[in-house]
Every structure is written in C-alpha cells, then in structure tokens.
Amino acid sequence: MTAALDYFLMSWLDPHLMFLTAAGTFAGIYIGAIPGLSVTMAVSILISFTFKWDMNSALAVISGIYLGGVYGGSRSAILLNIPGAPSAVATGMDGYPLAKRGEAGAAIGLTTVVSVFGGFIGILALAAAAPLVSELALKFAPRDYLLLAMWGILLVGSLSGDSLAKGIFAGAIGVLIGMVGLDPMTAEPRFTFGTVTLTAGISYIAAMIGFFGVAEVLVQLHELHIKAVRQDVSKILPSFGLIRKYLPLATRTSALGVVVGALPGAGGDIAALMAYDHAKRTVKNPSRPFGQGAYEGLVAPESANNAAVGGAYIPMLTLGIPGDAVTAVIIGAMYIHGLKPGPMLMIETPHLFWFQVGSLALANIFLLIFGLTGIRIFAKIVEAPKPILLPLILVLSAVGAYAINNNPADVYWMLGFGVFGYFLKMYGFQVGPVILGIILGPLMDRSFRQAMISAGEDPVQFAGEFLTSPLSAAILAALVLSMASQSSWWRKLRGKRDMHEPLARELEDSASAGNV
Amino acid sequence: MQTIRKSVATFAMLALAGGAMAQSYPEREISGVIQWSAGGATDVVSRAITPHVEEIIGKKIVMQNKPGGVGAIATNFVYQQSADGYTLLYGAENPQLHAVMGIANLDYSKFYPINILGRGKVVVIANNDKPWKSFRELLDDIEANPGKIKMGTAGPGSVPHTVSAMITAVAKLPVTAVPFDGDGPGLTALQGGHIDFMASSLGSAAEHIKAGRMRVLAVLSDTAMTDSALGNIPPITDALPGVAKYLPWGPFYGVFAKRDIPEEAKAKLSAAFRKAAQSPQFIELMNGRHNEIVNLSGEEADAFLKKWQSVTAWILQGAGLAKHSPAEFGIPKP
Numbered sequence: 105m106t107a108a109l110d111y112f113l114m115s116w117l118d119p120h121l122m123f124l125t126a127a128g129t130f131a132g133i134y135i136g137a138i139p140g141l142s143v144t145m146a147v148s149i150l151i152s153f154t155f156k157w158d159m160n161s162a163l164a165v166i167s168g169i170y171l172g173g174v175y176g177g178s179r180s181a182i183l184l185n186i187p188g189a190p191s192a193v194a195t196g197m198d199g200y201p202l203a204k205r206g207e208a209g210a211a212i213g214l215t216t217v218v219s220v221f222g223g224f225i226g227i228l229a230l231a232a233a234a235p236l237v238s239e240l241a242l243k244f245a246p247r248d249y250l251l252l253a254m255w256g257i258l259l260v261g262s263l264s265g266d267s268l269a270k271g272i273f274a275g276a277i278g279v280l281i282g283m284v285g286l287d288p289m290t291a292e293p294r295f296t297f298g299t300v301t302l303t304a305g306i307s308y309i310a311a312m313i314g315f316f317g318v319a320e321v322l323v324q325l326h327e328l329h330i331k332a333v334r335q336d337v338s339k340i341l342p343s344f345g346l347i348r349k350y351l352p353l354a355t356r357t358s359a360l361g362v363v364v365g366a367l368p369g370a371g372g373d374i375a376a377l378m379a380y381d382h383a384k385r386t387v388k389n390p391s392r393p394f395g396q397g398a399y400e401g402l403v404a405p406e407s408a409n410n411a412a413v414g415g416a417y418i419p420m421l422t423l424g425i426p427g428d429a430v431t432a433v434i435i436g437a438m439y440i441h442g443l444k445p446g447p448m449l450m451i452e453t454p455h456l457f458w459f460q461v462g463s464l465a466l467a468n469i470f471l472l473i474f475g476l477t478g479i480r481i482f483a484k485i486v487e488a489p490k491p492i493l494l495p496l497i498l499v500l501s502a503v504g505a506y507a508i509n510n511n512p513a514d515v516y517w518m519l520g521f522g523v524f525g526y527f528l529k530m531y532g533f534q535v536g537p538v539i540l541g542i543i544l545g546p547l548m549d550r551s552f553r554q555a556m557i558s559a560g561e562d563p564v565q566f567a568g569e570f571l572t573s574p575l576s577a578a579i580l581a582a583l584v585l586s587m588a589s590q591s592s593w594w595r596k597l598r599g600k601r602d603m604h605e606p607l608a609r610e611l612e613d614s615a616s617a618g619n620v
Numbered sequence: 621m622q623t624i625r626k627s628v629a630t631f632a633m634l635a636l637a638g639g640a641m642a643q644s645y646p647e648r649e650i651s652g653v654i655q656w657s658a659g660g661a662t663d664v665v666s667r668a669i670t671p672h673v674e675e676i677i678g679k680k681i682v683m684q685n686k687p688g689g690v691g692a693i694a695t696n697f698v699y700q701q702s703a704d705g706y707t708l709l710y711g712a713e714n715p716q717l718h719a720v721m722g723i724a725n726l727d728y729s730k731f732y733p734i735n736i737l738g739r740g741k742v743v744v745i746a747n748n749d750k751p752w753k754s755f756r757e758l759l760d761d762i763e764a765n766p767g768k769i770k771m772g773t774a775g776p777g778s779v780p781h782t783v784s785a786m787i788t789a790v791a792k793l794p795v796t797a798v799p800f801d802g803d804g805p806g807l808t809a810l811q812g813g814h815i816d817f818m819a820s821s822l823g824s825a826a827e828h829i830k831a832g833r834m835r836v837l838a839v840l841s842d843t844a845m846t847d848s849a850l851g852n853i854p855p856i857t858d859a860l861p862g863v864a865k866y867l868p869w870g871p872f873y874g875v876f877a878k879r880d881i882p883e884e885a886k887a888k889l890s891a892a893f894r895k896a897a898q899s900p901q902f903i904e905l906m907n908g909r910h911n912e913i914v915n916l917s918g919e920e921a922d923a924f925l926k927k928w929q930s931v932t933a934w935i936l937q938g939a940g941l942a943k944h945s946p947a948e949f950g951i952p953k954p
Contacts, residue, residue: 148685151667285689286689292722293723304689425804426804434659439909440664447830509685554799558796558814
C-alpha cells in the first residue's frame with residue numbers, strides 16, 4: 105500500500121513531472137477550446153516526440169492534455185456558441201445564453217468547479233473500482249449499446265428548440281450524414297457515388313465545426329452592428345451554497361459519465377449529451393428554463409464529460425481495451441515504449457496504474473487553478489469586435505478541420521455544412537440534433553445489426569433478449585421510465601402540486617405540442 | 621514581359637540544376653502517411669521503426685495518420701503525390717483486396733515496396749466459459765449445433781473474415797457470424813461472452829490469453845507454436861489438414877513509395893529500412909506483439925505481395941465472399 109502511495113505521489117513530488125503535468129493541462133485547455141484541435145490529435149503528435157522520453161513523462165503530459173482538453177471544449181461553447189470538442193455540444197445550450205446575459209465569467213467559474221468535481225469522481229472510480237467497472241463495461245452487449253443509442257436519440261426532444269418536427273428533421277439529416285462511407289460490416293460503399301474520397305465517410309468533427317463554428321459565424325454576421333454585451337467578471341467563483349445545491353445532480357451525472365466513459369463503444373460526447381438530458385428531465389426548478397441559461401445545463405454535461413476521462417482509463421489500464429480514441433492512442437504509445445498494455449499490465453507493473461491515477465489527480469488540481477485564473481481575459485473575447493473575432497474563428501475552424509485526418513475533404517465538408525447550417529439556423533432548425541444523429545446513427549446502425557445477427561435474425565428471439573438479460577432489462581426499464589416520466593398521464597398521476605406553476609404550464613404546453 | 625518570363629524560366633532551371641548537383645536524396649523532410657488511425661497495429665509498427673530510419677538517413681520523417689476506407693484514403697493520397705520519394709505510405713495488407721472487394725482499384729502493384737516489415741500470427745480463440753479444449757472439439761460442436769455458436773468477425777478481407785473463408789473452403793462452418801469493427805472490439809465482445817470464438821491476430825489477443833481471460837485453440841500454421849508465456853499452441857492443420865495449402869498466411873505491415881520514384885531514393889530508403897528493421901528495439905517491439913520480422917524489399921517483396929494477394933483473393937472468391945472475381949483484375953490462381 106505504501107508502494108502504491110509512493111507511485112501515486114510520484115508526479116506530485118518530482119518537479120519535472122509536476123511541470124509536465126501542469127504544462128499539459130494548460131496546453132490542453134487551449135487545445136480543447138479551439139474547435140477542431142482535438143485531444144486525440146494533440147496526444148498523437150505528442151507521442152512522436154516523446155518517443156525518446158521515458159513513459160512516465162509522456163503519461164504525465166497526456167493526463168494533463170486529456171483532462172484539460174475535455175474541459176477546454178466548454179470555453180468556446182460558452183463564449184462563442186462554438187463547442188471546442190464534441191463533448192461540449194450540450195454545454196453551449198445554456199452556456200451561450202449566459203454569456204449573452206453578461207454572465208460568462210460566472211458560467212466558466214461554475215463549469216470549472218463541476219468539471220474538476222466530475223474529474224475527481226472519475227479518478228476515484230478508477231482508483232477504487234476499476235476492475236468492477238471494467239467487468240460491467242464488458243457486460244454491455246450490442247443490444248445494450250442499441251438501447252443506449254436509442255436513449256441518446258430521444259435527446260432530439262431536448263435539443264430541438266421550438267419545433268420537435270424540425271428537430272427530428274435535423275436529427276435525420278445527421279443520421280444520413282453518418283451513413284456515408286463504407287458500411288462498417290460489409291465494406292459496401294454507401295452514398296459514395298463511386299468516389300474514393302467518400303469511402304472515408306464524413307468526419308463528425310468536420311461536421312461539428314461546420315454546423316456550429318462556420319454556421320454560427322455566418323449567423324453572427326447579421327449582428328455586426330450590435331454592441332457586444334459587457335461581461336460581469338467581478339464574481340467568478342461560484343458560492344459554496346450554489347455548489348452544494350448542484351452537488352447531487354453533479355454526482356449523478358458524474359456516475360453516468362464514468363460508466364459511459366468506460367464503455368469501449370461510447371465516450372464523453374455521448375455521456376455529456378445524456379447528462380444534459382438527464383438534468384432537463386429530472387430538475388424540476390432550474391435556475392432558469394433550460395436553453396435560456398440554466399446553471400443545471402452546465403453542471404450536468406461538464407461534470408459528466410470530465411468524469412468520462414477517468415472512466416475511459418478504466419478498461420485501458422485494467423484490460424488494455426481503449427475506452428475512447430485518446431486511450432487508444434495511449435495504448436499505442438505504451439507499446440512503442442516497450443510496455444504491454446493488457447490485463448497483465450496491472451499485475452506486472454502495478455506502479456504504472458498508481459502513477460497514472462496520481463498524475464490524473466494532479467492534473468485535475470492544475471485544471472482547477474488554470475481554469476479559474478485567466479477567466480477575466482477569456483471573458484473579454486466575447487467583447488472583442490466581431491469584425492476581428494469572426495474571421496479568426498473561420499481560419500481556426502479550417503485549420504482544425506484539416507487537422508482531424510490531414511484530409512482537405514474535411515475542410516470542404518466543414519464549409520459546406522457551415523453554409524447549410526446557416527440556412528438551417530435561419531429557418532429555425534437547431535443544429536444540435538444533426539450532431540446527435542451523426543454520432544448516434546452509426547452506433548445504432550452497427551449495434552442493431554450486431555444484436556439482430558446475434559439473435560439469429562429472429563425478431564422474437566431479438567425482442568426476448570431485452571427482457572431475459574438483466575442488464576438489458578435494467579437499461580430498458582430506465583429508458584421506458586425516463587420516457588414515461590415526461591408524458592402527460594404520468595404528471596396527472598403524480599399531481600402538479602410539487603411543481604412550480606409556470607413550469608408546469610410550460611411542460612403542459614410542450615406536451616400538447618406533441619413533445620412526449 | 622517576354623524577357624521577364626524568360627529570365628524567370630532560366631533562373632528556375634538553374635536553381636533546379638544546381639539543386640540536383642549539390643544535393644542528393646534526401647535533401648529535405650520526408651512525409652510518412654499511415655493508413656490506419658493513431659494507436660492501431662499499423663500505427664505502432666510504423667512509428668516504432670521510423671526513428672531508427674531517421675537516424676540512418678539523417679532527415680526527419682513527418683508522420684501523419686490518414687485513416688478511412690480500410691486504407692484506401694491514404695493509399696490514394698500517396699498515389700496522387702509526385703513520384704519524388706518524399707511521400708511514403710505506411711500500410712497493411714488491406715489494399716491488396718480492395719479491387720476484389722469493390723472498394724478501390726489501387727493496390728500495391730502501383731507502389732514500390734521499400735520494406736515488408738513484418739507479418740502477424742493468427743490464432744483462433746474461444747471464450748473462457750466454453751468447454752472446447754481443441755479446435756476439433758469446436759468444429760464438432762458447430763456441426764452438432766448448426767447456427768447456435770456465435771463467431772466474431774470483422775469487415776471483408778480482415779483477418780477473422782479471411783480465416784473463416786479458409787475454414788469454409790475445407791469444412792462446413794454453420795455459425796452465426798457477428799461482425800465487429802476489428803480485432804479489438806471483437807475480442808472485447810468475446811470477453812463479455814457476446815460471441816463464442818473468433819480468429820484474431822495474435823498481437824491483439826496475446827495479453828488477454830496470458831492473463832487467462834480467453835483460451836487459444838489453434839494457431840494458423842502447419843506447425844505448433846511454443847511460447848514461454850503462451851505455452852504450446854497446436855496448429856490449425858491438426859483439425860483441418862486442408863488449410864495447409866493456404867499457409868503461411870497472416871496480416872502484414874510495410875512501407876511503400878510510388879513505383880517510379882528515383883532509383884537513388886529507392887536504394888537509400890530500402891537500405892535504411894532494412895538496417896532499421898534489425899535494430900534491437902524494433903525487434904523487441906515486434907516480438908512483443910508476436911509479429912514475425914519479414915524485412916524484404918524490392919523484387920522479393922513484390923513476390924511476397926503477389927503471392928499474398930493471389931492466395932487471399934482466391935480464398936475469398938472460393939468462399940463466395942468476393943464482390944468481383946480476382947480473374948477480372950488479372951490476379952492469378954495460386
């Protein structure tokens with residue numbers, strides 16, 4: 105145990121490792137904040153030039169970049185309505201309205217605190233329950249991924265704004281975009297029109313940069329004459345009372361983040377969206393209605409996506425199975441450094457596990473420090489003159505889109521989707537459901553077919569497996585419950601006494617508008 | 621205007637000639653394009669050998685991943701670059717099957733094989749809870765319970781897919797084949813009990829086998845394999861002697877450049893990679909991932925590639941899995 109503690113504290117006591125962790129975290133925040141510069145990319149570039157370093161130094165920097173990068177995505181989402189990473193898509197929903205009210209400072213402050221909280225829950229789960237969680241993750245069969253994706257796709261209801269029909273339309277476009285490329289199972293070209301370029305499919309990050317970044321820039325061109333909102337940066341740190349109020353929600357969404365992050369087929373992006381949806385369904389009296397700057401809309405996704413980092417490390421360190429794209433790159437790096445990531449890693453090199461836990465914890469502390477300093481300057485970005493800010497965002501978006509796969513086609517997609525997204529936005533279509541469709545469409549496609557083939561292509565057997573497997577039955581029950589809890593008969597059953605009058609009316613309106 | 625144009629042209633010619641005289645290959649950084657995403661098997665092998673090559677040629681090789689289209693994107697990209705020897709393709713076996721699979725028409729015959737770095741071993745593994753002690757027992761169980769046993773597979777031309785085609789060619793294999801995105805996701809599903817057995821590259825499975833999380837039934841070879849950590853693995857030919865005619869077979873990794881790059885670049889690159897493949901660090905990595913080092917270049921590598929393509933394409937054709945007959949592309953029968 106003392107040996108474990110020694111390794112845990114290694115990066116805390118060695119100034120060199122400490123510096124690397126700090127530098128990684130700092131860089132990560134900015135990499136995450138710039139749309140398109142992704143953590144995966146930063147880590148894979150880093151691997152090339154840490155080839156000659158020892159593994160510990162490389163892991164220390166990566167821990168920082170990873171945690172910082174996941175958090176950093178929220179910055180641009182809040183300030184510019186442009187998520188810096190897919191896991192920050194939900195953050196902009198309520199973060200940007202807050203910035204428009206001049207509360208960017210407070211929004212970033214709260215986001216930082218809950219991100220760090222989520223990060224610690226993830227690290228705690230990694231340290232205390234890694235073998236348990238990884239065994240649970242292995243239990244997820246294709247049909248469970250299908251349920252998860254179905255649960256996720258219901259979020260269209262939360263993300264579609266005024267019109268559910270327009271939301272579903274946007275979601276369907278996303279699913280269509282996600283289908284382009286080689287069929288993952290048969291390599292049958294789909295919607296490729298005989299070109300090699302399209303066999304690679306359409307990168308969902310390129311689509312995200314287009315729909316959110318470029319389209320938002322184009323929309324904001326209409327507002328060039330409007331004076332920027334002055335940001336109140338006098339109070340950044342959320343009060344203790346506020347934090348305590350959101351602690352139960354953040355704990356629930358962090359737990360969700362850990363589990364979804366640990367699943368090899370789902371990551372922080374899906375965790376954050378599910379957490380946002382969870383908040384929207386369960387919080388009865390949000391600080392403001394969701395979509396207009398509810399603090400809960402920041403707390404839920406931001407705690408979940410940082411908790412997912414610890415989650416993603418769980419299958420990687422215990423089984424050598426990557427929890428997401430970043431951990432896949434780390435596994436590759438371990439091989440190059442002469443390690444053998446796999447189930448034996450924890451047995452043969454237990455110090456590596458504790459070192460990793462320790463450097464993640466340290467990075468998380470640095471995240472709190474760097475996250476809370478410099479907000480004043482950051483918040484000023486929103487006050488920067490639009491004629492300077494907007495072209496800058498466009499250039500960064502193009503760089504980011506190219507950098508995903510070093511493929512110029514991604515830049516064309518980004519521009520095309522930007523123009524398309526502009527028209528969608530002008531006609532009252534939300535772009536959130538498009539991204540949801542791109543992420544979840546292929547997951548549903550794959551997991552449905554795997555589940556159906558596993559059931560011998562027998563629909564009765566297929567349906568039966570949802571009930572006979574305890575895990576599937578539990579997820580199905582949760583899914584049904586979360587749907588039912590939104591229906592009008594459920595509310596009649598529960599009575600409206602415990603609800604605020606205006607909120608109840610609002611819910612009723614949305615229910616009568618066909619929003620189940 | 622005329623004079624300006626003339627003088628510019630003269631200047632350019634002079635500069636080119638001067639450059640050619642003063643410098644020899646490589647005079648600047650080389651770009652390395654990896655067919656698969658960061659962290660994958662091809663990526664690891666590519667990034668492991670490159671620093672040793674850089675040391676020998678004295679210039680950096682800037683690596684970038686261009687994944688997508690089972691390798692077609694990167695292959696096509698490198699093919700479109702000028703044949704100056706400054707763009708290298710780090711790839712795996714996949715493009716050799718793109719034509720018969722209807723994905724793309726480009727294969728390695730349009731490229732010069734600088735080095736076939738290594739070849740992966742393939743094993744058949746089973747879920748721990750299954751009773752089978754040998755591959756024969758598995759085959760008997762499959763025959764007794766047609767359609768009941770779930771086999772993991774991956775996209776057309778992948779290792780699990782090709783191995784199941786080989787088995788189908790010599791025996792009946794009435795299984796439920798559940799496709800995954802590759803070895804990794806398949807092995808994860810195997811550990812969760814969502815599939816019962818699967819063929820996989822040994823590199824992906826070795827650590828899980830060592831930890832006792834899955835059981836290895838056979839190695840795709842005609843001789844048994846003995847390993848200090850994995851023990852004795854019987855050959856697949858014990859149960860299915862008919863497979864022997866397709867062996868040796870396995871996925872491979874290599875470095876390629878366009879066919880018509882300058883002879884000097886071919887010679888220098890081949891020599892550098894040949895030497896780098898012998899560095900102890902690289903050998904250790906390849907051993908650790910249970911890859912055999914092949915280290916072939918030029919004509920020998922061409923012969924290796926042709927044989928691999930002919931064997932694999934015709935196996936797939938024989939199993940009815942190819943979209944186009946190999947004959948359409950002039951791929952000879954093995």
